[in-house]
Amino acid sequence: xxxxxxxSLVDIRRDAEAAVAQATTPLDRVRRLAVAHVTSLLRHQNQxxxxxxxxxxxxxxxxxxxxxxxxxxxxxxxxxxxDGRRAGVIRTDLxxxxxxxxxxxxxxxxxxxxxxxxxxxxxxLGDVFAAMFLAGISARPSVQ
Numbered sequence: 001x002x003x004x005x006x007x008s009l010v011d012i013r014r015d016a017e018a019a020v021a022q023a024t025t026p027l028d029r030v031r032r033l034a035v036a037h038v039t040s041l042l043r044h045q046n047q048x049x050x051x052x053x054x055x056x057x058x059x060x061x062x063x064x065x066x067x068x069x070x071x072x073x074x075x076x077x078x079x080x081x082x083d084g085r086r087a088g089v090i091r092t093d094l095x096x097x098x099x100x101x102x103x104x105x106x107x108x109x110x111x112x113x114x115x116x117x118x119x120x121x122x123x124x125l126g127d128v129f130a131a132m133f134l135a136g137i138s139a140r141p142s143v144q
Contacts, residue, residue, distance in 0.1 A: 001054050002062040008044065008051035009069035015040035016076050026087040027134065033080050034103060034133050035126035041111045042122035049111045074100060081137070090137050099137050106133055 019036030023029035041048045058066055077100045084090035090099070107129050114125065 001050070001057050002066065004047055005051040005055055005058065005066045006069060008048050009066065009073055011044060012037065012040045012048070013069070013073040013076060016073065020076070020080055025089075026084040027089050029080050030084055030090070030134060030137070031130045033077065034107065034130035035123065037077075037103070038107050038110060038126035038129055039122045041107065042114050042125070045111045045114060052108060052111070074104075077103060084137075102136065103133055 015036045016033055019032040020029050023032045055063075055066060078096050081090060081099050081103075082096050085092050085096065107126075110125060110129075114122070120128070
């Protein structure tokens with residue numbers, strides 16, 4: 001389980017960083033991040049599902065190492081969102097951590113239900129999730 005968790009987090013962070021590096025604007029960075037997150041999850045669907053659901057079985061140094069890898073990936077996501085906030089294109093009335101959590105909640109469970117034989121490719125599903133996420137985090141008046 002440790003190796004699966006470790007590999008999953010290394011893969012998804014690598015994919016996210018590579019996608020973000022290709023972006024041309026802050027919103028494009030967020031969009032590419034969301035699409036890369038989904039496509040990476042679904043490329044190794046069973047591995048990521050095992051990692052998400054079985055992480056609690058780890059203990060000691062293995063759990064600490066996996067927690068550090070997860071934090072590093074979450075930091076990439078928070079950094080991309082924060083860059084968008086500084087550029088004025090992402091809302092500032094909610095904490096960056098909450099916006100990152102929203103992305104993870106929107107996307108992560110797809111690895112449990114996604115059907116490769118279904119109507120959407122992983123990339124198209126990533127595009128759909130990115131559009132939904134961006135609609136919710138775009139700069140606009142504060143939540144009342």
